[in-house]
Amino acid sequence: xxxxxxxxxxxxxxxxxxxxxxxxxxxxxxxxxxxxxxxxxxxxxxxxxxxxxxxxxxxxxxxxxxxxxxxxxxxxxxxxxxxxxxxxxxxxxxxxxxxxxxxxxxxxxxxxxxxxxxxxxxxxxxxxxxxxxxxxxxxxxxxxxxxxxxxxxxxxxxxxxxxxxxxxxxxxxxxxxxxxxxxxxxxxxxxxxxxxxxxxxxxxxxxxxxxxxxxxxxxxxxxxxxxxxxxxxxxxxxxxxxxxxxxxxxxxxxxxxxxxxxxxxxxxxxxxxxxxxxxxxxxxxxxxxxxxxxxxxxxxxxxxxxxxxxxxxxxxxx
Numbered sequence: 001x002x003x004x005x006x007x008x009x010x011x012x013x014x015x016x017x018x019x020x021x022x023x024x025x026x027x028x029x030x031x032x033x034x035x036x037x038x039x040x041x042x043x044x045x046x047x048x049x050x051x052x053x054x055x056x057x058x059x060x061x062x063x064x065x066x067x068x069x070x071x072x073x074x075x076x077x078x079x080x081x082x083x084x085x086x087x088x089x090x091x092x093x094x095x096x097x098x099x100x101x102x103x104x105x106x107x108x109x110x111x112x113x114x115x116x117x118x119x120x121x122x123x124x125x126x127x128x129x130x131x132x133x134x135x136x137x138x139x140x141x142x143x144x145x146x147x148x149x150x151x152x153x154x155x156x157x158x159x160x161x162x163x164x165x166x167x168x169x170x171x172x173x174x175x176x177x178x179x180x181x182x183x184x185x186x187x188x189x190x191x192x193x194x195x196x197x198x199x200x201x202x203x204x205x206x207x208x209x210x211x212x213x214x215x216x217x218x219x220x221x222x223x224x225x226x227x228x229x230x231x232x233x234x235x236x237x238x239x240x241x242x243x244x245x246x247x248x249x250x251x252x253x254x255x256x257x258x259x260x261x262x263x264x265x266x267x268x269x270x271x272x273x274x275x276x277x278x279x280x281x282x283x284x285x286x287x288x289x290x291x292x293x294x295x296x297x298x299x300x301x302x303x304x305x306x307x308x309x310x311x312x313x314x315x316x317x318x
Contacts, residue, residue, distance in 0.1 A: 011223045011276045016216060020272070023071050023211040030067040030204050031060055033191025039272055040182050040289055041068055041156070045217065046224045046268035049179025049261065050135050050155040052120075052170075052293065059184045061158040065116040066205045068156070072217060073210025074113035075150065081123035087130035091140050092147075105147065110134050113150045113214075117157040121167045128174055131155065135177040152217050172252075172296065179261050180286070181293040220271075227267035228277040236280055236317060237262055240287065244295060244311045252296035262290045280317045287312045 012020070027038045037053075041064060044051040053061045062078075069076035079090055092108035109115065110131070120128060134140055138149045157178070160167055175181070187195065195201070212220070237259050245253030266282040273282075292305035 011226050012271070016219060019212055019216060020220060024272070026071045026208060026211055027067045030201060030208065031064045032194050033187045034060065034064070034184055037182060037184055038064070039269070040180055042272060043265050043268040043286070044179045045072065045154050046220050046271065047179055047264040048221055049264065050157070050177060052175070052178040052181040053156070053158045053184065054161065054181060055183045055185065057160060059186065061184060062116065062118060063201050063205070064184070065156040065158070067208070069114040070205050070208040071210065072114070072212045074152065074154070074214060074217065076114045076116070077109035077112040078116040078118060079109050080118050081120045081127065083122060083124065085123045085127045087127050090127065090130050091142060094143050103143070105142070105145070107147070110140060111149060113152055113154065115155045117155060119160060120157040121159040121170055124168055125171060128168065128170060132174060132177060152221070175293045176257070178293065179265060180289040182289045224268040224271045227270050227275070229263055229267065230277070232318065233278050233280065233283070234263070236315070237283060239315050240311060243315050244291065247307065247311050247314065249298055250295055250307055251298045254291055254294055258291060258294050262286060265290055284312060
């Protein structure tokens with residue numbers, strides 16, 4: 001049986017496969033003890049989606065975003081979302097130029113390849129929604145003019161738990177624009193010890209050299225899109241979607257767009273594991289991060305992630 005590198009080489013040339021492996025290793029060296037979460041972030045990047053990281057302050061959400069941006073070698077901007085942040089502070093603004101007798105557009109920080117929307121749920125809904133068009137269409141429309149965003153365009157948003165003071169819950173339409181949502185959690189004892197006694201993470205990120213170039217990310221995205229998903233695998237995904245719409249405790253189930261997101265993510269996951277085809281295990285590994293924030297529970301006390309886990313366990317793999 002061919003090893004994982006040989007299977008991956010069917011859709012990835014060796015230099016690109018090596019660069020992808022080094023990228024994972026470099027981010028893992030800066031974000032200790034979170035290999036699974038690092039892989040999830042890379043899945044979102046390779047699948048052409050965006051990622052939402054929800055956790056308490058101080059657990060490494062921003063560090064992961066900085067480490068990933070430094071490793072992929074893309075332009076990077078950070079916006080600290082606050083209660084007084086305006087849409088223009090994110091998108092940009094048109095200013096009248098008296099000498100030219102016309103308005104000149106001054107792009108905001110969204111005009112970058114990797115955007116860190118830090119503590120996104122501390123901004124009011126109007127400012128949160130300013131990212132909707134950018135995330136969905138990779139463009140911004142202001143004053144009747146459409147401005148294209150750089151390619152690739154990747155949003156890493158962080159948010160604090162909604163029960164903390166000073167937060168505004170993200171609307172369902174905004175949540176649906178994130179391919180994945182996950183948490184980091186506290187580090188293990190060994191990783192925490194290394195953090196306490198090792199080099200400052202900010203210095204490591206500053207010193208990090210890009211492993212992937214600007215042209216390699218689109219190539220990896222194209223390779224991920226070519227990963228094969230069999231008819232049986234698509235049947236399994238469709239069964240999960242159908243079950244979510246009639247599962248007890250679910251008021252709004254998963255849409256076809258959620259199914260497409262699950263397939264895209266599973267293809268990228270398989271690529272990162274060195275395979276040219278998707279297995280049911282890939283879908284299972286990603287179902288909760290993809291579906292948890294898209295399921296609308298009947299009772300507010302219910303958690304989408306818990307419902308997603310119940311749906312996953314209710315559907316057998318044929």
